[in-house]
Amino acid sequence: xxxxxxxxxxxxxxxxxxxxxxxxxxxxxxxxxxxxxxxxxxxxxxxxxxxxxxxxxxxxxxxxxxxxxxxxxxxxxxxxxxxxxxxxxxxxxxxxxxxxxxxxxxxxxxxxxxxxxxxxxxxxxxxxxxxxxxxxxxxxxxxxxxxxxxxxxxxxxxxxxxxxxxxxxxxxxxxxxxxxxxxxxxxxxxxxxxxxxxxxxxxxxxxxxxxxxxxxxxxxxxxxxxxxxxxxxxxxxxxxxxxxxxxxxxxxxxxxxxxxxxxxxxxxxxxxxxxxxxxxxxxxxxxxxxxxxxxxxxxxxxxxxxxxxxxxxxxxxxxxxxxxxxxxxxxxxxxxxxxxxxxxxxxxxxxxxxxxxxxxxxxxxxxxxxxxxxxxxxxxxxxxxxxxxxxxxxxxxxxxxxxxxxxxxxxxxxxxxxxxxxxxxxxxxxxxxxxxxxxxxxxxxxxxxxxxxxxxxxxxxxxxxxxxxxxxxxxxxxxxxxxxxxxxxxxxxxxxxxxxxxxxxxxxxxxxxxxxxxxxxxxxxxxxxxxxxxxxxxxxxxxxxxxxxxxxxxxxxxxxxxxxxxxxxxxxxxxxxxxxxxxxxxxxxxxxxxxxxxx
Ligand code: NDP
Numbered sequence: 129x130x131x132x133x134x135x136x137x138x139x140x141x142x143x144x145x146x147x148x149x150x151x152x153x154x155x156x157x158x159x160x161x162x163x164x165x166x167x168x169x170x171x172x173x174x175x176x177x178x179x180x181x182x183x184x185x186x187x188x189x190x191x192x193x194x195x196x197x198x199x200x201x202x203x204x205x206x207x208x209x210x211x212x213x214x215x216x217x218x219x220x221x222x223x224x225x226x227x228x229x230x231x232x233x234x235x236x237x238x239x240x241x242x243x244x245x246x247x248x249x250x251x252x253x254x255x256x257x258x259x260x261x262x263x264x265x266x267x268x269x270x271x272x273x274x275x276x277x278x279x280x281x282x283x284x285x286x287x288x289x290x291x292x293x294x295x296x297x298x299x300x301x302x303x304x305x306x307x308x309x310x311x312x313x314x315x316x317x318x319x320x321x322x323x324x325x326x327x328x329x330x331x332x333x334x335x336x337x338x339x340x341x342x343x344x345x346x347x348x349x350x351x352x353x354x355x356x357x358x359x360x361x362x363x364x365x366x367x368x369x370x371x372x373x374x375x376x377x378x379x380x381x382x383x384x385x386x387x388x389x390x391x392x393x394x395x396x397x398x399x400x401x402x403x404x405x406x407x408x409x410x411x412x413x414x415x416x417x418x419x420x421x422x423x424x425x426x427x428x429x430x431x432x433x434x435x436x437x438x439x440x441x442x443x444x445x446x447x448x449x450x451x452x453x454x455x456x457x458x459x460x461x462x463x464x465x466x467x468x469x470x471x472x473x474x475x476x477x478x479x480x481x482x483x484x485x486x487x488x489x490x491x492x493x494x495x496x497x498x499x500x501x502x503x504x505x506x507x508x509x510x511x512x513x514x515x516x517x518x519x520x521x522x523x524x525x526x527x528x529x530x531x532x533x534x535x536x537x538x539x540x541x542x543x544x545x546x547x548x549x550x551x552x553x554x555x556x557x558x559x560x561x562x563x564x565x566x567x568x569x570x571x572x573x574x575x576x577x578x579x580x581x582x583x584x585x586x587x588x589x590x591x592x593x594x595x596x597x598x599x600x601x602x603x604x605x606x607x608x609x610x611x612x613x614x615x616x617x618x619x620x621x622x623x624x625x626x627x628x629x630x631x632x633x634x635x636x637x638x639x640x641x642x643x644x645x646x647x648x649x650x651x652x653x654x655x656x657x658x659x660x661x662x663x664x665x666x667x668x669x670x671x672x673x674x675x676x677x678x679x680x681x682x683x684x685x686x687x688x689x690x691x692x693x694x695x696x697x698x699x700x701x702x703x704x705x706x707x708x709x710x711x712x713x714x715x716x717x718x719x720x721x722x723x724x725x726x727x
Contacts, residue, residue, distance in 0.1 A: 136482050148508040149680045149688070151538030152398060157687035158571070162334075164326040164343050172326070175348050176232065177222030179286045184308035189282055190214035191641070192303055192313035194289050194577070197226015198627050199319020199614040201273045202247050202634035208277040209251075210638045212645070216282035216313070217274075218289055218305065224279070225270040226321055228263055230345040231377070232356040234384035236263035239376060239518060240625045241445045242410070243424070244431050247627045248273055250424045255415045259447075260407045264357050284309065292316060293582040294609065299650045301610065314650075315641060319614035319630065320577045323567035329372065332543040339548075341561040344377045351560065354388070361388040369393070370549050370556065372541055373564035374400055376515045381564065383521035386531045393532045393556055395549060397540040398514070398680055401488045401507040403448045405518040428628045429706065435624060436704040448518045449624050452511060455480040481510045495523040504535035513679035569683040570674075570695065573597075583608035596697045600654035600662045600723050601712060603633055609651035612637050618666060620708040621700025632709055639716040644726065651727045658723030669702020 154160060164172045190212055193200040196219030204215050221229035238245045242256035249256065252272050257265060274280050284305065291304035300312040326343045328334065342348045349355060353363030361384070369389040371378055374396040386392050418427075426444075433440040434453040443450050459476040489506040496502035505523060507514075526533055534551050542550045548557040574580035574590050581589040584607045592598060592607055599605050602619030603612055614637070616622060616629040640652055654662075674685055674695045681688030686695070701708035715722060 134483055134486050136486055138479075138482060141482055144508050145510070145680075146678070148538065149678070152681045153688045154681070157681070157689045158568075160330055160687070161327040161565070161568070162330040163568070164328055164346075172346065174222055174286070175342075175346050175350070176229070177286075179222070182307070185284065185311050186309070188214075188300070188312045189216040190313065191216070191315045191317065192301065192311070193217045193317040193319060194292075195219060195226060195317075195319035195321060195614075196221065196224040196270075196274075196283065196285070197228070197319060197321055197324075198247050198270070199226070199321070199630045199633070200224075200317065201270060201277075201279065202627075202631045203317050203319065203612075203614060203637050204279045205248055205251065205273055205277040206634040206638035207641060208279070210642050212641065213278070214282065215279065216284065216311075217279055218284045218287050218303075220286065220288050222285050223267075223271065224274045224283070225267045226319075227324065228267045228270055230324075230326075232263060232267075232349075233344045233347040233377065233381040234352075234354065234356065234358070234361065235380040235382075236356070236377075237261060237380060237407075238266060239515075240449065241431075241447055242266075244428045244445060244625050245627055247631050248424075250419070250422075252276055255412065255419070256410055258407055258409055260405065262358075289577070289579050291582075292579050294584055294611075296584060299609070315610045315612070315637075316581075317612040317614055317637060318577070318581075322615060322626075323569055325568040325571070325576050327566055327568050328563050329541065329565050331541055333546075334544045336546050337544050337548070337561060338546045339559045339561065341563065343563045343565070344381060345567075347381075352385075352388070358384075361385070364388040364390065364560075366390050367560055368558040370395060370558040370561045371564050372549065372561065373566065374398070375564060375566055376400065376517050377566070378564035379517040379519050379522045381562075383519070383525040385562070386525040386528050389530065391530045391532070391558075393534055393549070393558065394526075395534050395536065395541050395551055396504065397536050397538060398509075398682070399492075399505050399507045399535075400514060400517040401485060401509075401511055402492070402505075402517045402519050402522050403484075403488050404491070405520045406447070407520070428625065428631075429709070431625055432620075432622060432628060432705050432709065435622070436706040438706075448516065452480075452484060452516070455484060478510070481512075485509075485511055492523055495527075497527045501526050501533050501535075504533055509680040510678075513676070513684060514682050515684075566683065570686060570698075581608060581611060583611070593694075596694045598659055598663060598697065600659045601636070601715075603636060604652075604654050604724070606654050606656045606659045609653040611653075616700070617698055618662070619700065619712070620705035622705035622708075628705070628709075632712065636712055636716055640721060640724070643719065643721065647726070649726045652721070652724050654723050655725050662723070663697050666697060666699040666702065669699060672696070672699055674698055 196217040200217040207215050237260045242261040246269055288306045290306050293302045301316045304310050326345045340351050352361040354361035368391040370393050372395045379400050430444045434450045456477050459480040463472050492505040493502040536551050587607050599618045602617050614633045620629050675691035676685050677690040679685050
């Protein structure tokens with residue numbers, strides 16, 4: 129599979145990519161999906177922990193945070209480190225973890241290296257056991273952060289925020305929940321996750337299926353047997369199982385399910401690109417050697433730097449992500465300096481991508497015994513059109529007896545019957561249907577979170593955003609004092625290692641809160657001018673990834689519909705992620721907090 133051996137007919141490849149994309153375009157785009165919560169309430173319940181009865185809470189906290197995932201944990205930890213004890217995290221799940229609370233499907237593991245993905249490793253002294261840690265270890269790490277920083281004390285679990293309103297007289301936020309709570313907080317953070325609302329394909333007959341069905345984020349071990357820790361799913365031994373979807377989740381849970389099910393049929397609309405994972409245990413001696421003070425930040429910045437303008441001398445993480453970045457860079461540097469035009473650079477990028485994807489396709493053909501199945505597992509699009517996947521057992525799972533791929537050639541499953549799944553005009557009878565169909569991404573913030581914050585003068589966040597999201601640094605909004613949004617868009621927008629965005633915002637929040645508390649200030653919010661200036665600055669940069677309609681449809685490009693007016697500011701710092709992290713670091717350290725108005 130040496131890259132030199134590859135001969136690529138670029139024009140033919142581009143035609144093939146376009147043909148494959150066209151098969152998948154649908155008029156209903158994102159509307160093809162339905163919500164797990166609304167349509168199938170029995171499928172949305174928490175299979176992991178029972179809901180505890182408790183009295184409504186009516187007190188006051190300094191900082192309330194919506195979401196008990198990485199965002200809330202990082203912010204909570206930084207606030208505690210800064211000396212603020214009255215911090216409350218609120219989460220729909222029964223414990224901390226966010227996405228890692230819900231996603232306990234077999235085989236779940238981080239797809240970015242643990243050393244940079246798992247937050248606060250240095251602060252907690254935890255050494256990840258593997259280069260890519262499995263979900264139970266990550267969930268345990270969330271609990272570790274919660275315990276170490278005393279975040280359990282005020283936390284509210286199995287609780288959904290239903291209302292958030294600014295009280296101008298009291299200069300406080302009033303928070304209401306579905307458990308009857310009504311309490312106040314001086315500051316509020318929102319880290320509700322970009323992908324936390326599970327979705328199902330809106331298939332005809334989906335409610336009529338008489339067997340068992342669940343979404344991967346509600347894996348029912350009572351039905352399958354086994355545990356998230358890897359105990360055998362022995363109850364599947366006499367079951368015919370269908371998995372619908374072949375995205376990053378399916379790539380991880382198919383190999384495990386294939387080991388135990390009597391029959392497993394995987395229904396594919398678009399194959400994922402599945403490159404080498406090369407997971408390995410982390411050696412204690414090696415870890416002791418690298419874990420000097422400041423190591424995790426150094427590692428995170430080194431990883432992030434591979435996706436920026438410069439060329440880092442060393443590659444600490446050294447994996448499929450950085451390999452991709454290095455190949456692109458290498459190709460670009462082949463262009464003579466006097467010919468550096470945006471077009472030439474994009475062509476060099478494209479060449480690196482063609483080569484990489486050809487290798488990945490050859491990998492599928494080489495690892496899958498049945499040539500037809502191997503061919504069907506080849507991904508015909510550029511690698512960053514969809515979440516790149518890495519796995520060393522997924523493709524091989526299709527060599528097991530009893531495991532079958534139903535490739536629908538872009539058309540997807542047609543419908544569900546009482547007995548099973550219909551695809552390519554044929555009914556497949558099964559006992560269990562597992563939906564690996566993903567999560568809502570670019571739907572309205574208020575519809576995903578279940579509340580619409582009401583800021584100064586009764587203005588709703590949805591009205592403030594109107595046509596498009598508006599923030600300073602992706603973190604604060606004009607008219608919404610002391611409210612922080614902890615996510616990536618309009619900041620670093622760094623999706624290859626999402627937690628890097630979160631831990632950095634946590635640093636900023638802690639700096640702002642510390643400044644306000646030491647100066648005796650009541651409110652902070654960006655001025656309207658500062659917010660607009662930041663948005664104008666974002667527009668000066670690279671193109672909006674959502675506009676890439678040449679890509680196969682998916683949540684990266686609004687299911688092929690491309691950029692809508694409301695997405696126009698779904699951007700990151702024009703200089704790239706590292707440029708944002710440098711900018712915000714200087715902004716924090718200056719102590720001036722330029723663009724914020726304090727009172
Ligand atoms: P995705 O949205 O990536 O995948 C959903 C899958 O369902 C796609 O393969 C989609 O096909 C398929 N699908 C939808 N409707 C139909 C239909 N009617 N018939 C057949 N197939 C259908 O969801 P995932 O849960 O896999 O991943 C979501 C994101 O979560 C990832 O992109 C990644 O960011 C994150 N993730 C991270 C992990 C980690 O860090 N370890 C692991 C897993 C996920 P099509 O492609 O054609 O739309």
